[in-house]
Amino acid sequence: MTYQAPIRDIMFNIEHLPPTPEAGAAGGGIELEDVGAALEALGRFCSDIVAPLSRVGDEAGARLDGTEAVLPEAYTQAYAQFAEMGWQSLPHPEEFGGMGLPRAAAAAATEILNASDLSFGLCPLLTDGAVEALLLTGSDAQKQKYLERMISGQWSGTMNLTEPQAGSDLGRVRCKAEPAADGTYAVSGTKIFITYGEHGLTENIIHLVLARTPNAPAGPKGLSLFIVPKFLVEEDGTLGRRNAVTCVSLEHKLGVRASPTAVLEYDGATGFLVGEENRGLEYMFVMMRAARFAVGVQGVAVSERACQHALQYAQERVQSRPVDGSTKDAAPIIRHPDVQRMLLRMRALTEGGRALAIATAGWLDLAKQGYTDAEDMAEFLVPLVKAFCTERSLEVTSLGVQVHGGMGFIEETGVAQFYRDARILPIYEGTTAIQANDLLGRKVLRDGGATARRFAGMVQETEQALQGGQCSGAGRGKAAGRGVPDV
Amino acid sequence: MFEASLEWLLNTAGKDPNAAFGGSVPFLMLTGNLAAAWQLGRSILAASAKLEQGEDTGFMTRKIATAVFYAQHILVECGAENLRITEGSASLGDAALNL
C-alpha cells in the first residue's frame, strides 16, 4: 500500500499547538491555507515518487564503486525532481531563495518526506542542518558562496563529527587542521559513519567538519569547525578542483540501507574556518539542535507509516470469531479487542509524538524571535522530541510487525523494514542516554529546576482547563469525568 | 509524579550523581510522555471547541478519543518511571554487574 500524508491531523496540530499564534503559521505572515496547500503538494509527490523508493532502496542498498557511492537509479531521478520542485527550500529564509515557512510547517514537511522513505529523507535533513549552521555562524562571504545552492537542493550538506575513538565523546576528536599561508586550512584524518558523506545525487557536497588546529587545547574546547567542499568553489561560483576527501568504504547496515554511511579520509583537504578557532563544538550544537529535532520527527514519521500499514492489514486479514459472538464466522482481526489495543497504542503514540514535535517547533520559532524564556523551554523540549519520539517509534514499528502476525516478519510486507529502519533513530545525533544526560545535567540541574517547574506549571494549567470543563461534550465527559489520571 | 521525580533528582544529584544519572533515561521518558500528553490535552481543548461549533465532527471526535486513550494507557506509565527513579537507584550500579 502507498503512504498518504496525514494532512488533516498535521494541520490541526499546526493550527492549535504552537504556544502562541505568532509561533505558528501566523508569525511568518503566512496563511494556514497556503501551508496546507504546500504540504498537500508535497504529500502527493511523496506518495507517488518517494514512497515507492523505500523497498527498492532497502533491497539494493547504497554501494561503493571505486570511491563513488552509487544509489539505485530511482533515487537519482526522485532527488532531481525533489530539488526541481523546490522542496529543500521550504523552511529557509527568502533572502537565500527559501520559502520561509514557519518551523511547525517545516517539521510537518520533514515528517511527510521521512515517512515516505527514511533513507531518502536523510539527505535533505542533513542539508537543512548544515544550512542552519552556516546561517547562524558563517561569514557573509561564506553565506553568499554556499547557501543559495544548498537551499535550492543543488548541493547537499553533511556533518562530520564521529571518528573511530570519538562518538558520544566528541572531546576525543583527532582530525587535524593545519593553517596555510592563504588563510585556508589543510584538514587531515578519518571520519566514520558520515551520512550521505559521498553520493552522486547532487553536483557538490558541503562537508562541515570538526577538527583540531595545531595549538588547540585538548578536549571539547579545542575543536574548530570547517567547511570542506567536495569540489572547491571558484570566486565566480563555478566548481573547481576535486578536494582531497575520499570515501574509502560504505557500511552494511540493519536499516536505512539506501542512505550511504561513509568512511571519509581527509588528506590535507582544503578547509575554510567557520567563525573563530576553538568554538567549533558550540557552533556544531546549533546544527545538532536542528538535527536532533528533525531526528525526533523521523521517529514520528516512521511511526505514522507503520500505523497506516497496520490499520489497513487489520481491516483485511480475516481470522477467528469475535469474543462477543457478534458474527458466527471469522471476522477481520480489527474486531478483536487486543488488535484494537495495538492499533490504538500505535495511533496514540504517533499523534502524541507529532503533537509534541509541532508544539516544540513553535517554541523554537519563538526562541528565534529572541524570547529568552522560549529559548529555555525549547532547549528543554528538544531532547524530549529526539529521544522520546524515537524510542517510542521502536515500540510502534514493533507493534506494526505484531499486527501482521507471521507476515510481519516476512520482508515482502514491508513492515519489517520500518522496524529495522527505526532502530538507528535512538542512536545517531546523540543516543538516548546522551539526550537524557543533556536534559538532566544542562536543562534541569543547571538552573536548579526552574525551567522544569515552569514546564510543570504549564502542564497543570492545561489539566485544570480540562477538569474545569473548558472542553465540551465528549471532551469533558471522557477527559475529565472518566479518569484521565493525574500526573 | 513529574514533580516527585524532579525534586528527588534535584536533592540527589549533588550528593550521589550516579544515583541521579541512573535515573536520567527514565526521567526523560517520563517527561517526554507527560509533554506529549500535555499537547494532546491541549488538542482535546481545541477539538472540543470545534465540536461545539459543529466543525469536522468525525475528525474532532476521533482526535479526542485518541487523546483519552493516550491518557489512560500511556500516560499511566509515568508512575512506573517515577518508581524506577526514586526507589530504584539502590539496585543500580556496580554490585549487580559484578564489577
Ligand SMILES: Cc1cc2nc3c(=O)[nH]c(=O)nc-3n(C[C@H](O)[C@H](O)[C@H](O)COP(=O)(O)OP(=O)(O)OC[C@H]3O[C@@H](n4cnc5c(N)ncnc54)[C@H](O)[C@@H]3O)c2cc1C
Ligand atoms: C547509520 C549511522 C549514521 C550516522 N551518521 C552520522 C553522521 O552523519 N555524522 C556523524 O558525525 N556521525 C554519524 N553517526 C554516528 C553516531 O552519531 C554515533 O554512532 C553515536 O553518536 C554514538 O556514538 P558511538 O557509536 O561512538 O557509541 P558510543 O559513544 O561508544 O556509545 C556506546 C554506548 O554507551 C553509551 N554512552 C556513551 N557515553 C555515555 C555517557 N556519557 N552516559 C551514558 N551512556 C553513555 C551510549 O548511550 C551507547 O549506548 C552515524 C551512525 C550511524 C550508525
